[in-house]
Amino acid sequence: MTKKKKNPVWAFFASVKLALFLLFVLAGTSIIGTVVPQNEPAQFYIRQYGPNMAAFMQRLGVPDMYNSWWFLGLLGLFCLNLIICSLERIPRAWRLVTKDNLATPVDRLRKMGIRKQIVLDQSLPEATENIAGHLAGHGWKTDRRSVAEGILLFAQKGAWTRFGVYIVHTSILVILLGAIIGSPAVARKILKNPQIAFKGSIMIPESRETDYVWAFQTGEKIDLGFTIRCDFFTIEYYANGMPKTYLSKVTVIDHGKEVLTTDLKVNKPLTYKGVTFYQSSYQPYPDFIVTLKNETTGATRTSIIPAGKQIKWPDLGASFGIINRETFGEVVRRVKIWFTDHKDKPSIFWIHTGREAVIERPSGNFSLMTKQLYATGLQVTKDPGVWFVYIGCGMMLLGLLVAFFMSHRKVWAFLREEDGKTVVLLAGSANKNKLGFEKRFSSLVESLRNG
Helix, strand or coil: CCCCCCCHHHHHHCCHHHHHHHHHHHHHHHHHHHHCCCCCCHHHHHHHHCHHHHHHHHHHCHHHHHHCHHHHHHHHHHHHHHHHHHHHHHHHHHHHHHCCHHHCCHHHHHHCCEEEEEEECCCHHHHHHHHHHHHHHCCCCEEEEECCCCEEEEEEECHHHHHHHHHHHHHHHHHHHHHHHCCHHHHHHHCCCCCCCEEEEEEEECCCEEEEEEECCCCCEEEEEEEEEEEEEEEEECCCCCEEEEEEEEEEEECCEEEEEEEEECCECEEECCEEEEEEEEEEEEEEEEEEEECCCCCEEEEEECCCCCEEEHHHCEEEEEEEEEEECCEEEEEEEEEECCCCCCEEEEEECCCEEEEEECCEEEEEEEEEEEEEEEEEEECCCHHHHHHHHHHHHHHHHHHHHCCCEEEEEEEEEECCEEEEEEEEEECCCHHHHHHHHHHHHHHHHHC
């Protein structure tokens, strides 16, 4: 009988050597994406590598390597190879799982490497029931069949573990699918809708709001579909002036309604409608948020004002201004206030930003608080494929656990009657961890012999 010749194209893509080659190429090219900074402005690459090399890198898509045509092509080729390799080998695994093991010739059992023979002082029917019950008690569900010389019992565990490697293969495909679904380049270039998946950033000054972000790769404006407002920004410093901790209090506004208010911290992002906001930076401004309260009338007013300008608030019966600042870099530590209620001489004093001062005036007391205006810097991402990646990683862990630590184990028991006793030939096999299985098999045989 002549063996059917395989299609050469199919044989090429079903090759394990091709899979290994593609893995090495992908690993090697991924190093380039790690060494070369990604998604920087074009001028950055010209400064770093010179105009000729920068132009060559741009043609190859190295500045956005993981979304370049050739890298995606390698991934596509690897996926195709993985699918065909699996389709080529799954039928064989299925045949091994569904094989009629009760049709195994007795002569083959006698030649197996893992085998034992015991003699039971029982009739054949009694011994058959006892052995089947004993195996069942150890988790081995048995099937039986009468054969020419006696009765054959068979039990197996972990038949499905032969598919562990294909769970790993599937998990890789699911992870890659998630990466494609969540790719801003795919959303922009193929789907022509950058709102599906994007990575961007935005600076929002306190008390201001925005309904868009700027994309990292292209700098284009991307609508969020809702509005986010920075209500408040606070920052603490170490004694040497280095930032200690900072957070933003933000409010999400959807269709004109405030739906969510929360604190946004460095390790505490906010996710709304699939869009995730990360606290990433901040920017101090030269302006100030000033809150003034007339303690006599209870009237209060808050506004953003610049330094060096006289402000008149007739409804509070006061005028004031910030006439000097004590700074550390761009950070204002203290401000010098000029204040009058238009009665007697103006009050002039220093106050730490963020602290309240009570001003005693002829017309009554005023409470004043100044705070330097900050803008919160947010990184914003929308990745609809992230759950595919999580599911794929879970599948991969399961598949690796099955593929490396679990095995398909089989046990046969051939019983024949001889001189009023029953001779039992026990044989077993495992596709992995044969030493461990042999120990369990010997323990099972001893329990049968002593049972």
